[in-house]
Amino acid sequence: xxxxxxxxxxxxxxxxxxxLVFAGLGELVTEKSGVLNLGLEGLMLVGAVTGFIxxxxxxxxxxxxxxxxxxxVILSGIFAFLVLNLxxxxxxxxxxxTIFGIGLSAMLGKKFSGTPIEGLxxxxxxxxxxxxxxxxxxxxxxxxxxxxxxxxxxxxxxxxALGYNVIKTRYLTIIFxxxxxxxxxxxxSICYAPMWQEGMTxxxxxxALALVVFATWKPWRLLVGAYIFGGVAxxxxxxxxxxxxxxxxxFNMMPYIATLIVLVFISSNKVxxxxxxxxxxxxxxxxxx
Amino acid sequence: xxxxxxxxxxxAAIVVIAGIFFITNQNIQKDVSDDQKKIGFIYIGPPGDHxxxxxxxxxxxxxxxxxxxxxxxxxxENVPExxxxxxxxxxxAESGHDLIFTTSFNYMDQTLEVAxxxxxxxxxxxxxxxRADNVSTYSARFYEGRTVIxxxxxxxxxxxTIGYIVSFPIPEVIRGINAFYLAASKVNPDVKIKIIWVYxxxxxxxxxxxxxxxxxxxxxxxxxxxxxxxxxxxxxxxGVLAFGQASNQEAFCPNAHMTAIEDIWGPYxxxxxxxxxxxxxSSEDTWQGxxxxxxxxxxxxxxxxxxxxxxxxxxxxxxxxNGTIHSFEGPIYNQAGELVVKEGEVADDGMLASxxxxxxxxxxxxxx
Numbered sequence: 001x002x003x004x005x006x007x008x009x010x011x012x013x014x015x016x017x018x019x020l021v022f023a024g025l026g027e028l029v030t031e032k033s034g035v036l037n038l039g040l041e042g043l044m045l046v047g048a049v050t051g052f053i054x055x056x057x058x059x060x061x062x063x064x065x066x067x068x069x070x071x072x073v074i075l076s077g078i079f080a081f082l083v084l085n086l087x088x089x090x091x092x093x094x095x096x097x098t099i100f101g102i103g104l105s106a107m108l109g110k111k112f113s114g115t116p117i118e119g120l121x122x123x124x125x126x127x128x129x130x131x132x133x134x135x136x137x138x139x140x141x142x143x144x145x146x147x148x149x150x151x152x153x154x155x156x157x158x159x160x161a162l163g164y165n166v167i168k169t170r171y172l173t174i175i176f177x178x179x180x181x182x183x184x185x186x187x188x189s190i191c192y193a194p195m196w197q198e199g200m201t202x203x204x205x206x207x208a209l210a211l212v213v214f215a216t217w218k219p220w221r222l223l224v225g226a227y228i229f230g231g232v233a234x235x236x237x238x239x240x241x242x243x244x245x246x247x248x249x250x251f252n253m254m255p256y257i258a259t260l261i262v263l264v265f266i267s268s269n270k271v272x273x274x275x276x277x278x279x280x281x282x283x284x285x286x287x288x289x
Numbered sequence: 290x291x292x293x294x295x296x297x298x299x300x301a302a303i304v305v306i307a308g309i310f311f312i313t314n315q316n317i318q319k320d321v322s323d324d325q326k327k328i329g330f331i332y333i334g335p336p337g338d339h340x341x342x343x344x345x346x347x348x349x350x351x352x353x354x355x356x357x358x359x360x361x362x363x364x365x366e367n368v369p370e371x372x373x374x375x376x377x378x379x380x381x382a383e384s385g386h387d388l389i390f391t392t393s394f395n396y397m398d399q400t401l402e403v404a405x406x407x408x409x410x411x412x413x414x415x416x417x418x419x420r421a422d423n424v425s426t427y428s429a430r431f432y433e434g435r436t437v438i439x440x441x442x443x444x445x446x447x448x449x450t451i452g453y454i455v456s457f458p459i460p461e462v463i464r465g466i467n468a469f470y471l472a473a474s475k476v477n478p479d480v481k482i483k484i485i486w487v488y489x490x491x492x493x494x495x496x497x498x499x500x501x502x503x504x505x506x507x508x509x510x511x512x513x514x515x516x517x518x519x520x521x522x523x524x525x526x527x528g529v530l531a532f533g534q535a536s537n538q539e540a541f542c543p544n545a546h547m548t549a550i551e552d553i554w555g556p557y558x559x560x561x562x563x564x565x566x567x568x569x570x571s572s573e574d575t576w577q578g579x580x581x582x583x584x585x586x587x588x589x590x591x592x593x594x595x596x597x598x599x600x601x602x603x604x605x606x607x608x609x610x611n612g613t614i615h616s617f618e619g620p621i622y623n624q625a626g627e628l629v630v631k632e633g634e635v636a637d638d639g640m641l642a643s644x645x646x647x648x649x650x651x652x653x654x655x656x657x
């Protein structure tokens with residue numbers, strides 16, 4: 001093992017893990033405020049396709065990034081409206097959002113798949129992902145607004161009694177989550193594998209969801225977890241290429257198994273569970289109750 | 290009250306959007322004329338994948354062009370390889386189609402199930418091995434193309450390390466690896482291939498990771514048996530060479546793409562449709578390669594390959610076509626050193642169809 005090889009491996013790990021950090025971090029904030037959004041995969045795909053189409057049509061990276069973000073705002077806004085105002089079931093609505101996003105992105109991108117584009121360097125986004133983890137961690141633990149988000153997620157009735165606007169807070173966190181997911185999608189179709197093809201996120205939204213639980217809702221742990229998931233995947237490829245035989249299918253399910261283990265671990269103890277998961281996660285909030 | 294009307298509006302919007310999706314996704318074209326034969330296709334992916342399904346759709350369009358007004362074609366895309374496929378195949382059969390092509394391996398049992406309900410409808414199942422009176426099977430000898438790219442790779446590699454990205458351990462894929470290695474090691478005995486299984490036909494991100502990993506480990510040529518063009522793009526970015534998969538992918542990686550193995554289904558589709566029009570269709574098994582034009586090489590990239598090497602590659606194509614060259618010529622040993630194909634003989638189709646071992650010289654084991 002020489003140093004160049006190791007740097008090369010780290011480079012690939014950085015590039016392949018970043019979308020998980022973006023999507024996971026957004027979902028973490030959303031869940032901290034007590035809302036479970038299972039629509040990540042759909043949001044990512046729509047973010048990926050809108051960014052790609054805009055880039056093909058305008059040739060401008062800035063516009064494509066902005067439009068991709070706007071797509072996230074709109075879709076997650078719809079999700080927020082459904083679960084917050086109409087109080088639909090969060091799990092069903094999130095799943096619907098995923099299915100909708102898969103279909104919508106396929107329809108929008110039909111004419112554009114197979115158009116060659118010039119990809120963008122992933123390194124800007126990698127740096128931004130680290131800065132975002134730092135900011136979110138600081139925001140949640142050190143600022144008043146962050147405390148409000150956590151209060152809303154822990155007990156929305158108390159937060160309301162203290163005079164905080166639960167609905168508004170949740171709107172903001174859901175939209176933040178949506179924007180982060182579309183950034184993850186944008187990164188995939190513009191930097192990671194510069195192309196558009198249907199369903200190209202290939203389940204990364206679900207891994208990001210698992211990651212939030214794995215990280216027990218802590219931003220730094222999320223970063224570490226993402227790099228463990230990403231690093232293991234790249235390491236097993238390296239071992240394969242070195243001729244070491246490994247059960248590849250096992251490594252594909254590794255993120256989910258690791259998450260299950262964490263879930264079993266934190267739910268084995270009521271106190272530990274309470275300290276980790278936001279108490280109001282997935283509980284609808286009715287203002288007048 | 291206000292909330293209720295809001296809910297109604299949302300529900301109405303969802304129904305309308307879902308309706309639009311349903312209609313656009315199904316792509317069923319209705320036809321009025323009676324004397325026309327209706328030909329249906331079931332696709333596993335979207336025609337825009339620039340790989341497997343794309344080439345089947347090119348074949349469909351060729352059929353339409355060749356047969357003109359005597360036929361009309363229909364396709365249903367994104368049909369999953371599960372019980373759902375039965376519904377889609379039956380839909381085509383019920384709506385008066387005379388010939389239905391099901392273009393993926395795992396539609397096998399579903400095709401036979403529907404075929405038994407509609408004895409008057411003819412079925413053609415791609416890459417399968419189960420037939421019935423009204424079900425034919427067909428596939429292409431892609432491995433012949435692997436022999437050509439193996440030869441090129443053996444000559445072109447400078448690090449003597451070739452990266453090979455593969456999907457699932459099935460005979461078709463193993464056969465491709467073996468054909469490639471036999472040809473590459475023939476011209477370059479020092480050549481080593483590094484194999485990464487990604488356990489997916491299609492995951493651009495993972496395919497790119499695999500390509501980058503192989504390049505990082507010293508591979509200067511990337512070969513793939515997965516469906517997206519991400520590996521070729523990764524090769525382009527890293528400044529190494531690659532081969533395209535299923536269709537000509539030069540547009541996506543002009544400085545890396547040496548050639549590609551193309552699946553050419555059009556003439557076969559046209560011939561079978563013509564047989565239905567003429568009433569001469571019969572159930573058979575077809576496995577064709579260069580000779581019948583079902584496999585072709587994309588134009589060789591003259592910027593990357595010398596004219597001598599291009600001439601050699603073309604000579605191999607020709608040799609395979611007229612039978613003087615075979616991808617699996619003896620003596621061939623397996624990894625344990627046992628002779629599997631004797632000197633002067635070639636591997637028969639039975640061995641090729643069930644090939645689940647690596648030939649001698651390839652490192653690692655076939656995953657179980």
